[in-house]
Amino acid sequence: YWNQHSWHRRSYHKYKDIEPTVKMEEVDGEELVKKFAEEMEGMLGRKMKSVKRLAEAAEDADLYHEFNATLEFDYYNSMLINSVDKDGNAIELGGEFPLEENEHFNKLQVNTLQSDIQVPTNVYNKDPGILNGVYMSEALNDVFVDNFQKDPTLTWQYFGSAAGFFRLYPGIAWTPDENGVVTFDCRNRNWYIQAATSPKDIIIVVDVSGSMKGLRLTIAKHTINTILDTLGENDFVNVIAYSDYVQYVEPCFKGTLVQADLDNREHFKLLVEELQVKGEGKVKKAMKESFKILNEAASLGQGSLCNQAIMLITDGAMEDYEEVFQEFNWPERRVRVFTYLIGREVTFADTVKWIACNNKGYYTHVSTLADVQENVMEYLHVLSRPMVINHDHDIIWTEAYMDSALFNTQAQSLLLMTSVAMPVFSKKKETLSHGILLGVVGTDVPLRELMRLAPRYKLGVHGYAFLNTNNGYILAHPALRPLYKEGKKLKPKPNYNSVDLAEVEWEDTDETLRTAMVKGETGTLSLDVRATVEKGRRVMFLKNDYFYTTINETPFSLGMVLTRGHGEYIFIGNVSVKEGKSSVLPEQQTLTYCETDIDPHHRKLTQLQAVFRYLTGKEPDLECDEKLLRQTLFDAVVTAPMEAYWTALMLNPSGMDEGVETAFLGTRSGLMRVSRYVGIEKRVAKKFLSPSDKENIFTMDHFPVWYRRAAEYPAGKFLYYIPKEDTRGRDYFLSAPPHTVGVCIQGVCIQGVCIQVYVSRVYVSMVYVSKVYVSRVYVSRVYVSRVYVSRVYVSRVYVSSVYVQVTQQSERLYLRIVQCRPVALVTFLHVSLLSIAAHCTIISLNSRK
Structure with a gap:
């Protein structure tokens, strides 16, 4: 009894002593969301500068490199490094490549002094084009290291070559799949495709006449699916099949273009699998229908308002089709036509090639399933030519994604991120008019690091921040659950990166919030919300105030929620560092107060060590959240009497x-x-x-x-x-x-x-x-x-x-x-x-x- 009474008395006096140092500050939601957005803009701006330096270095290196068809050059192949033959000698393209575990890179074994090269299994790793590209891009090593020193928050930096190789910094040992192959091809990644081309409207026209039966139809379907995989949220698409008549694979999309988001692309793939061959192929009707859709979209200001193209997939064209192009596409040739000749026969090769060449397109012959991937990717290089000629180095940002394919290792956890990328073009005078794309450079930005700039403790117990893309899809949101459990494994949901804001903030019934954020506006909105917790098993009724604004130089918008009664004011206390330090124990800290990951010299510090070194002036270069630190120290002092109370209970069995x-x-x-x-x-x-x-x-x-x-x-x-x-x-x-x-x-x-x-x-x-x-x-x-x-x-x-x-x-x-x-x-x-x-x-x- 005495211990408890003494504790209450000491606690009362402690709170009386601290009370004068306590004050309340009103939170200005509009100013706070703008401040968060400015900090995010600064962080993302540093990533863009790093990518620009890589693009400039790659273009300069190519400018002074002369192609050598007989070049012999040994490089570090990430599949072969540190490997030896049966005699213990380093194998070709292997060699000693030092690796050590790095906390900053998910505890992977990496080499932060240089990059290494990954080449897909279906690409010959000593092809002259590969060797010349690798030799030329060696100049990027110094830029990689310099970028990382200037911005230690950078993660993976890379250069994806149009030839197929992938230069990654820091260098890692690439792990093949269970079949011993590496299917990863950088040219198929979303960041590469988006950077290599501008937004586009695509009509895929496929021949389903009787001559397309068997393997030809299988190849045609695979070609359609591969084209669909090259499209993104900023693109628009439709798929038309033709024989004796024109058939939309999805009748609901008749005469229009739809956004090529994940849901629509997967829907098209399912319908394409149901296509059957019959009748005679009459391509003229299908081409007319395609031109009408594209022309109408352009005149009404719909679609991407950029590139337009028709992808013709056929085993031959026998009709008189020239008048179609004269009526709809000549002389401007505003719509490009790409043709894919299916099957081993080349009887109609000249005809199909003529269609492409006279409509600013590209012709490819796809004779087997193995040819599909490489041939489909050619159209991206053609669409990139105007960007090269006009020197348009547009920086792109991808939607949120989990790159589990990149690092097949137990140390790699699925990490939601976005990528910033930029195309690399040839600046040589003799090839400038041809518009040659050398590849794409980029870096990854973990969204977790970005959201650190909008900490929850500043927003109240129910408050939160979220990011949205210009297409209305969630980039980051506390209600976004991208994984599901299959047995003991966690796997990404099929549509985890195409969740619309309206599907999460479902109280926004008229989509006022979504529309404003898609348009990049700044404003506020109040809603009565039923918030779920415990995975939807319980509900809380809240009154939320939404604040939103755009993040300049990016396609993203930032939203912020403050709940009335909890986020309108912030509680601020002030105690001495000495008093607060004595009240904090190591296990009592659960948040990140100081960024120990930025400087290599700080990475071995615990949070407690970093906090005290910063507060005592021993490490002034540490980046710490001083407001959070002060609040924590205050809380430590206020709650310190609990330790004495609990100890007294343990020492006095009768009071326990x-x-x-x-x-x-x-x-x-x-x-x-x-x-x-x-x-x-x-x-x-x-x-x-x-x-x-x-x-x-x-x-x-x-x-x-x-x-x-x-x-x-x-x-x-x-x-x-x-x-x-x-x-x-x-x-x-x-x-x-x-x-x-x-x-x-x-x-x-x-x-x-x-x-x-x-x-x-x-x-x-x-x-x-x-x-x-x-x-x-x-x-x-x-x-x-x-x-x-x-x-x-x-x-x-x-x-x-x-x-x-x-x-x-x-x-x-x-x-x-x-x-x-x-x-x-x-x-x-x-x-x-x-x-x-x-x-x-x-x-x-x-x-x-």
Whole structure:
């Protein structure tokens, strides 16, 4: 009793001393979102400068390089490095290539001093074109290293050659697939395709006459699918089949162009597989229909408003088609026509070639399935010619993607990112008029790093920031869940990077927010929102204010949400560094306060070491969030008396409730305090964090669920929280981390503090439960002194989201629920619990099976 009384008295005086240093500041949402956008613009601008330096260096290197058909040059092939033959000698294109683990690059083994080369299996790695390109691009090594020194936040930098090789910095050892081959081809990647060409309108016209039966139709279908794979969100497309008549593969898209997003492309692929051959091929009707669609789109200002092309896939053309081009395309030849002759026969090769050459297109002969990929890619080089001739070095940004194909290693986790890329053209005078594309340079930007610039602690417990593309698709959003579980593996969802903003912010029924952000406008919007937590199992009713603006020089818009009652003001306290330092323990920090990854000299520092070195002036070059640091130090001082209280309980058995296992608290700054009262051998829950609890810690992009839900309760009140566990067997375990908006200590309320206590032993006289689902529990009496439960009634049995586990080994049943101070009836979807009188604890109801 004395220890507890003394602690309350000391706490009261501590808060009185600190109170004058506390102040509240109103958050200006419009200014804050603009500030975030400016910081993001600066970060993305540095990436663009790095890419520009790479493009300039590559073009200069090519300018002074003379092609040598007999060139012999050994380079580091990422498939062969550090490999030896049976005699222990380095194999050709291998050699010693030092690698060491690097934290900045996902703990992969890399070489930060130079790049290496990846060549697809279907490309000869000593082809003269490959050797000359690799030799020429050696000049990029110094630029890679210099870029990384100027901007240590850079990740992968690369050059994808039009010849097919891929130069990557830092260098890595490339791992083949289970068949020993590398199918990765940089020319098929979205960043390459978007940088190599401008937005385009494409009509794919395929011959399905009787002569196309068998392998020819299979090759034609594969060609269509490959063309579709080269399209992106900024492109528009339609697919027409012809025989005796014109047939739209999707009748709903008749006479129009549709955006070539992932959903539409996959839809076309499914329909193309159903095509059947019959009749006679009459290409004239199909070509007329295609020109009408493209001309109408151009006149109405629809489509991409840029390149237009028709892709003709056929085994021959026998009709008189010249009048079609005279009527619709000559003399301007505004629409390019690319032709693909299918099959081994070349009887109609001259005719099909004439169509392409007289309409500023390109002719290719596709005789086998293996020819498809290489031949389809040729059209991209043709469409890039105007950009080369006009010296248009447009920088492109891709949609969000997960590049799991790039690094096939256990150390590589799927990482959502965007890429910035830029085309590289030949500047030689003798070839300038031909418009030769040398390749594409680029770098990846992890979206997690970008979103660090809009930290959650500045936005309140329910606030968040999100990024949108100019097509309305989400780039980053806390509700975006790009993965699904298949067995024990996590895999990306098929449409994870084409989720529309309207599908997440679904309260925006008239799409006012989406439309404004797509247009790149700046403004505000207020909405009543039903926010879901716990993977959609629970709902909170909030009033959200949305603030949005564009990020200059990019196709992205930034949105920000502040919830009324939580994001309108920010709480600021000020304590001395010395006092705050003495109150912080290593395990209490859960957020990133200092960027230790930027400078190699700082990478071995823990967050605690970095914080103290920065605050004491020993490392002034460290980039730290000083506001967050000050808030954390203040929280540390305010909550420090809890350590003395918990210690006093442990030292005084008479003041300690039997069975208390663990207590912890958390604050808005990410500070957490934890006290364990018993050893692991005595705990009911052997692990401190159960599967569902692992998400209930503070991270840079979200507050824990228990913290968010508790924030909606009045100060001083508590609620029961019984989440469904992530279990793998038939038995389930009922777990309940507590939630509260505040803990009342001698009349002083500390906002955002939660105390949780695990209780390992409870005496139960009557428990009516077996291996069933529990929907209602009524507890009549609880004695805190001995945590004694006299009666437990299970009045109703339903199938719901709350489960009970019977542990077979010990034949004991563990039912864990949170026990807090008295409150009114609390409802959680399927579960209703009457409150239990006590401190905020978790009790375990142990019973013989």
